[in-house]
Amino acid sequence: MVKEHNSKQKLIEGMAELLLEKGLANTSPQDILTYSGVGKGSLYHHFKGKEDLAFYAIKYNVDQLIYFTEQVLATADNACDKLKAILEKPRNIERGCLVGQLARDRKIMSDDKLASEVSRGFEWMKLQIEELIRKGIKDNCISDKLAPLEATMLILTTLQGAYIVSKGLRDDTYFQIALSSLLKTLMK
Amino acid sequence: MVKEHNSKQKLIEGMAELLLEKGLANTSPQDILTYSGVGKGSLYHHFKGKEDLAFYAIKYNVDQLIYFTEQVLATADNACDKLKAILEKPRNIERGCLVGQLARDRKIMSDDKLASEVSRGFEWMKLQIEELIRKGIKDNCISDKLAPLEATMLILTTLQGAYIVSKGLRDDTYFQIALSSLLKTLMK
DNA sequence: GTCTATAAAGTGATAGAC
DNA sequence: GTCTATCACTTTATAGAC
Numbered sequence: 001m002v003k004e005h006n007s008k009q010k011l012i013e014g015m016a017e018l019l020l021e022k023g024l025a026n027t028s029p030q031d032i033l034t035y036s037g038v039g040k041g042s043l044y045h046h047f048k049g050k051e052d053l054a055f056y057a058i059k060y061n062v063d064q065l066i067y068f069t070e071q072v073l074a075t076a077d078n079a080c081d082k083l084k085a086i087l088e089k090p091r092n093i094e095r096g097c098l099v100g101q102l103a104r105d106r107k108i109m110s111d112d113k114l115a116s117e118v119s120r121g122f123e124w125m126k127l128q129i130e131e132l133i134r135k136g137i138k139d140n141c142i143s144d145k146l147a148p149l150e151a152t153m154l155i156l157t158t159l160q161g162a163y164i165v166s167k168g169l170r171d172d173t174y175f176q177i178a179l180s181s182l183l184k185t186l187m188k
Numbered sequence: 189m190v191k192e193h194n195s196k197q198k199l200i201e202g203m204a205e206l207l208l209e210k211g212l213a214n215t216s217p218q219d220i221l222t223y224s225g226v227g228k229g230s231l232y233h234h235f236k237g238k239e240d241l242a243f244y245a246i247k248y249n250v251d252q253l254i255y256f257t258e259q260v261l262a263t264a265d266n267a268c269d270k271l272k273a274i275l276e277k278p279r280n281i282e283r284g285c286l287v288g289q290l291a292r293d294r295k296i297m298s299d300d301k302l303a304s305e306v307s308r309g310f311e312w313m314k315l316q317i318e319e320l321i322r323k324g325i326k327d328n329c330i331s332d333k334l335a336p337l338e339a340t341m342l343i344l345t346t347l348q349g350a351y352i353v354s355k356g357l358r359d360d361t362y363f364q365i366a367l368s369s370l371l372k373t374l375m376k
Numbered sequence: 377g378t379c380t381a382t383a384a385a386g387t388g389a390t391a392g393a394c
Numbered sequence: 395g396t397c398t399a400t401c402a403c404t405t406t407a408t409a410g411a412c
Binding site for chain 3: 395396397398404407410
């Protein structure tokens, strides 16, 4: 189902992008309107306010994460290749992870309704990776030195941390070093 | 050298805390004044404006990180125990890492002067850990499966990511699981 | 459903008294 | 060096025309 790009959808997708780029606190209604090219009336006709729009924008980003990840998973046959595909897929380091960037936003995570939606994305990712690890251990391609939950946490944290560390050290090459080191320690 | 808590120092330390709690974009001059208990005149007498104060506050947080980490390092004798001490020291998960929280702040990292100060903290941490890994490999207590730089990146990213993932999954127990899994994979 | 005009509240900074 | 008063600007939201 392809969505029409009416004003409502333009606002949601514009806000989804701005939340990743600038964060909730630093995105003003005016920013949203300029970015989306619609008028102020539309915003307050379709949504109760900025935070209400943010909810649907976050939902959009989480749905995108799930959709894109399922696409990547479909490119490989076995658990090991699927895991590699996830870890090696091209990433927009500057912009950050579709859900990680939202989890890093204090204004989003201090609002229970918004935080729940972000958590939905994280929980989905956790389930997918944990399942892959289980299968990979059974298939004897992933080391069983760590329990599935342990390996899953190491993967999720390394991925999320890689964005921060390359930002903090202001050198994107560290992103790949972290991910390839992770693969080395996980694979048999 | 203990600093006097005059208005200038109160502003710096107040801003340092607010940057960790709320971020730069979401902290207003009024927030700073209320938190510090000083008047508006002092702020603009001692500093050029909000971002100027932010610079000194970031510097304060980075200096604190270095000071506290040196204290922790001094509690252990060998490289392996020092590394364990760093990874197992108690952390304020809700507030986040003293420098990681700053590196996650888009408003800070998009300002070159502020970002440089954050990078100083990251680069110091990278140097310390890389040195520990080198010694640990020589002492035969840390696995040499990963090169020192690789292990260092895995440590830094896991640490930073652990804050995000436990926030995203809204369950702090994942923080410890990630760190203990990391130790398991690094130690011989 | 979308736009422009308007307004209350908050932000960031300055002026001037003490 | 610190305070209060003030000001221009932005943010957030509403009203009402089309």
